[in-house]
Amino acid sequence: MAKVTIDGKSIEVPDGTTILNAARLIGGEIVPPAMCYYTSLKTSGGYCRTCIVKVTKGSEKDPRPMPKPVASCRTTVMDGMEVQNITSPDLMEARAGVVEFLLINHPLDCPICDQAGECHLQDLAYEHGLAKTRYEFSRRTFEKIDIGSKIKLHMTRCILCYRCVKVADQITDKRVHGVMNRGDVSEISTYIQNVVDNDFSGNMIDVCPVGALTDRTFRFKSRVWFANPVDAHRDCPKCAGKVTLWLKGEEVYRVTGRKDKYGEVKDWICNDCRFEKKATSDWKIDGPANLDRHSVISQNHYTLEEPAHKPLLNDVNVVQNLVGGKEMYNS
Amino acid sequence: MNNGKEIKFSDESLALVQRMMKRYPEGKQKSALIPILHIAQAEFDGWLSSETMDYVASVIGILPVEVYEVASFYSMFNMKPVGKCVIEVCRTSSCWLLGAEDVISHLEKKLNIKTGQTTSDGMFTLKSVECLGSCGTAPMMQVGADYYENLSLDKVDSLVERFRADGKRKTYTDKAEARN
């Protein structure tokens, strides 16, 4: 076991735990944001640099501070380690810098992006971003490629978190997409015209932190906050069948995996559950989904302590909050 | 497509490829990917078509996408058809201090193409590339296996004429000219 103190809050965690996971065990506002780390995907994390923290004391044995901020998702705790996250103004500025880098080439298409409202980059921009962009050059664009009838790829929105590549590598058999080219023209692509199609490919959508991979069967059907999320299950021969249904009245608008408060899916679901079972009669409803998060649309509506018994997603304030977010992008 | 030709290594290349794959421990044959892509690029018209890359994937026994990812990362692999002579002028640091831009604009004028383009006869492609480790003999350019150093515009002219007269495809895997 190792004792680690993050922003003054201490916890004992098993050896080998990362700083990020220790922070998640403590919970609350000291948890660093994570755009590329994904607990169930091996070797994920380390790329986006949003989860950086300052290690002010390495360990009891070697108390020297670490010279540079470290990626909390890939750095394991040492006994006696002391970490600063939100209590370090330098670190918060460094993180704001990372967020700015992620935003300079990101399109301002939140108003037409299906991910809006559940987008981690939107959350980050809201929390750490500048009110105004300092980038005055044309934003990067990519040639559009078609990866099939179920999944839509918008490369311009991608932040290269590699999660979808790891999903394809780790839970499907024949990966056909990957990261092509290098540097700031790197792109998620199949290189040749190819369909990303296998029983579990839809999970790429759930792991995507932004709107780069979205569900074509849900495309432009509804803003996410107008749909009511409920947990449901079915006996599925391919997967655990535990999903979240996004309903409008009796209609199933989309099906996703069940996400925890950090947006991570616990059980991968198959494409049949996700794309084919779109009638409420296909499912047994378990109850309202607990959307326990801090995103742009949830401001003033969800608290960590209080589960949302009935979704308040069609509240007019929610929309106003989103508009606020949009203005922040555009100004 | 490579002019409809079948993509298959010559016996000699295939033997070399198989020897190369033995350089690595069992199960790590993907390590041979970059050296094999060089051989493939040299043998199949100086660039890597998707057919060529699929063939390389099958030779090594890896997924095609693994080849695309790697080939597109490295600047020496041509992902589009190129001329027989790819002229790569170093544009960095000391070469830049000592006139690389003049060499590039001279070649653009002489070949009547812009950097990154290929002449209409398919003979030359002009590229400007990052530091080639020849800073003490700047400015310089690489064509195939050869470094041409301490360039003057006259020297560039005579080299271009020589390549044109020779008419052969230049590749990195060629035997280099004698150097002093």
Next chain:
Amino acid sequence: MGKKLLLNNDHIPGINTYEVYRKNGGYASVEKAIKTMTPEAIVEEVKKSGLRGRGGAGFPTGMKWSFLAKPEGVARYIVCNADESEPGTFKDRYLMERIPHLLIEGMITSSFALGANTSYIYIRGEYFYVARILEQAIDEAYANGWLGKNILGSDYSLDLYVQVGAGAYICGEETALLESLEGKRGNPRIKPPFPAIAGLYGCPTVVNNVETIAAVVPIINNGGDEYAKVGIGKSTGTKLISASGHINKPGVYEIEMGITVEDFIYSDEWCGGIKNGKKLKAVVAGGSSVPILPADLILKTANGEPRLMSYESLADGGFATGTMLGSGGFIVMDETTSIVKNLWNFTRFYHHESCGQCSPCREGTGWMEKVLHKIIDGHGSLSDVDLLWDIQSKIEGKTICPLGDAAAWPVASAIRHFRAEFEDHVRNSKKVIDPKRLVSNAVY
């Protein structure tokens, strides 16, 4: 003449061949090591020599070697970093082209010391012709019993291979190099684990620069103590310096560390002074990544002492007034050089060479290039100089690998020492250059 330990025979005709190399004392270190020394004793000699990594970071080689994990039944690897791509650096090419057997000899002795039975020399793809020279020399070494099974009748066996890259500066970073050697994209790995624990194929691995490996030869031949007598302070031994730019005698020079920078630039033994009788303006002393220094600070430290060619002296004053020895890529700029345009040239390089894995480097390097391009175009404003400063500060120290720092330091140092020139450029030089000529040609 200063003492030479690596290039003392480089002008002997035929020294690239086995016969001539052997006749001039070649492979003696292998004989001595395998016949009379234990691997531990060799590591000890290297520690005593004070040799520091010659690739740029200057980390003590003996210490790096002693970190190598040695679990039972697991292969260990030594990989030579011949990816030399730091702008301004061409010493390794010179060494490999002229005296290929010196590197091979060093690889055998080092591999024996670390218990590696398969070793690789990873060389940048553009050096294809040099790879062939090395391969030919390796064939000769096999034919003469220096490589292969039971070397010199001992129970030590070694296979040595040359692996070519394919154009990527980032592969000079040791974990990117290992990824590339495994047939992958050259994306640096997230550390820890360090290669000494989990490197090539997940096995303990040491990655050393060409010059570092070559230096093992004189260290074993003459002893670590003898090597440590050469040089100054903790900068022991000799260093290969690649001298280029506006000087009369560009080339590779082996210097004994401790000579003055002034001598190095102006003496006929080395650079021979500034070309065309011009004045010195600035020097990038250790490859494009290290901070640029103006003439006064490269010749003398902030304390007014003569600046020496050594790790410590070049770093004297920190980044405020000093720089780094780095890879020894010594780029000299005369009074006509535009620091602003030179910096743009450097930022274009880092933009082109960023692997794209982590956000600050992927996005920040291109941004810096664009801002500089705008300034050079004559459309810049004073706030752009501050913006550049801010961008570099947000890249530095925030990235997976040192490429982020390498991209940030030239920008920071150019603004630190030449801010007035940037401001002058913004104020006075509208449309001095055809912007079309400055458009980045990212050719992949």
